[in-house]
Amino acid sequence: MSKQSYKKLMTETSKQIGPIILEYLKPLKKENSELYEICSELLKKKIGAFDTRTYLMRVSFEICSGRKWTESIKHACAGVELELASMYYTNRVFDEKGGKKILSQPNNQFIAAMVTRDLASQALTKACSKCSYQTFVKIKGIFDEINKIFYMGQFLEVSWNLYTNKKIKFEWNNLLELYYRRNYAVNNSYFEKIALMGAILGGGTKKQTDALASFGKHYGMMLEIVNDMGDFVPPKYNKGTAEKLPQDAYSDIKHGKLTLPTIYCLFNGGKNEKKLVIEALTNKNIEQKKLIGITKMLVNNGSMGFCKKTAKDYAKKAKHSLKIFDASKRAPLSEMCIMGRTNRYYKALEKFQK
Numbered sequence: 001m002s003k004q005s006y007k008k009l010m011t012e013t014s015k016q017i018g019p020i021i022l023e024y025l026k027p028l029k030k031e032n033s034e035l036y037e038i039c040s041e042l043l044k045k046k047i048g049a050f051d052t053r054t055y056l057m058r059v060s061f062e063i064c065s066g067r068k069w070t071e072s073i074k075h076a077c078a079g080v081e082l083e084l085a086s087m088y089y090t091n092r093v094f095d096e097k098g099g100k101k102i103l104s105q106p107n108n109q110f111i112a113a114m115v116t117r118d119l120a121s122q123a124l125t126k127a128c129s130k131c132s133y134q135t136f137v138k139i140k141g142i143f144d145e146i147n148k149i150f151y152m153g154q155f156l157e158v159s160w161n162l163y164t165n166k167k168i169k170f171e172w173n174n175l176l177e178l179y180y181r182r183n184y185a186v187n188n189s190y191f192e193k194i195a196l197m198g199a200i201l202g203g204g205t206k207k208q209t210d211a212l213a214s215f216g217k218h219y220g221m222m223l224e225i226v227n228d229m230g231d232f233v234p235p236k237y238n239k240g241t242a243e244k245l246p247q248d249a250y251s252d253i254k255h256g257k258l259t260l261p262t263i264y265c266l267f268n269g270g271k272n273e274k275k276l277v278i279e280a281l282t283n284k285n286i287e288q289k290k291l292i293g294i295t296k297m298l299v300n301n302g303s304m305g306f307c308k309k310t311a312k313d314y315a316k317k318a319k320h321s322l323k324i325f326d327a328s329k330r331a332p333l334s335e336m337c338i339m340g341r342t343n344r345y346y347k348a349l350e351k352f353q354k
Contacts, residue, residue, distance in 0.1 A: 060198030153185025315340025
């Protein structure tokens with residue numbers, strides 16, 4: 001599949017899902033226009049933009065069913081986006097992201113999370129309206145598991161996976177295991193289960209559903225590592241996304257979170273390099289100049305190189321999961337893995353190479 005065809009299919013998917021999402025929000029607009037604006041804020045920004053999750057569900061369905069996506073799977077995709085919005089609304093508060101206006105009213109974000117979660121459940125029920133009862137129960141179980149695992153991951157992120165947490169063993173293997181466990185819960189699990197639901201709705205065999213779930217899990221890990229690297233791109237070079245503003249840069253390290261770049265540096269960096277990272281992990285108000293200095297340091301001391309190699313390894317694992325499918329069938333998903341090799345964060349970080 002060519003890069004152009006991949007982008008076209010990704011954009012087409014988002015554009016077709018957008019109106020369906022807005023239909024689920026429509027009753028809310030009539031009942032309370034202010035709450036509608038809060039709940040739809042992220043969702044409206046993403047219509048027509050690239051969205052890997054709905055794309056993954058669509059392609060998983062098409063691979064297993066052997067036909068183009070149907071209205072039913074489109075509603076399932078809408079449910080995926082509504083659920084994602086629910087996750088982001090709570091995550092904003094936990095991570096203090098989204099800007100002063102949004103963070104000045106954190107309760108509104110939690111309310112928006114609960115509303116969009118309910119709408120996601122409605123969309124999924126609609127998607128399964130023509131399924132057998134057994135299939136509906138299976139899909140509903142997977143969907144509920146997404147929410148539970150995500151919030152277990154949020155607990156790890158805000159209360160456990162921290163430099164200041166004296167309960168954890170500060171050892172290389174232990175911190176890596178905790179990091180990967182946190183990643184699985186907050187991100188990989190969602191991709192895994194999106195692919196799984198799409199495959200089941202497409203009537204996939206166990207071999208097919210297992211392969212697509214494996215792809216989603218490894219792809220999710222690759223993406224999370226890339227995003228953790230992106231957290232070190234200064235606002236000047238960071239355009240941001242629908243969910244993350246440029247000024248949200250360095251959020252992880254300022255909140256004391258142990259991500260792959262900092263973990264690698266704490267075990268492999270020089271004495272002064274470790275000292276600077278520890279200062280950032282324990283001082284939320286560290287100067288911007290020092291944070292940019294950390295970016296330069298991580299780019300040039302091998303930390304970012306290690307992360308990039310690890311992301312590439314997970315991209316390879318994701319692609320390997322698809323080997324049971326013909327090349328033409330797996331091409332739309334294989335193309336997603338290009339992000340492990342090249343992306344805007346890598347390019348921005350290259351500016352800091354000596």
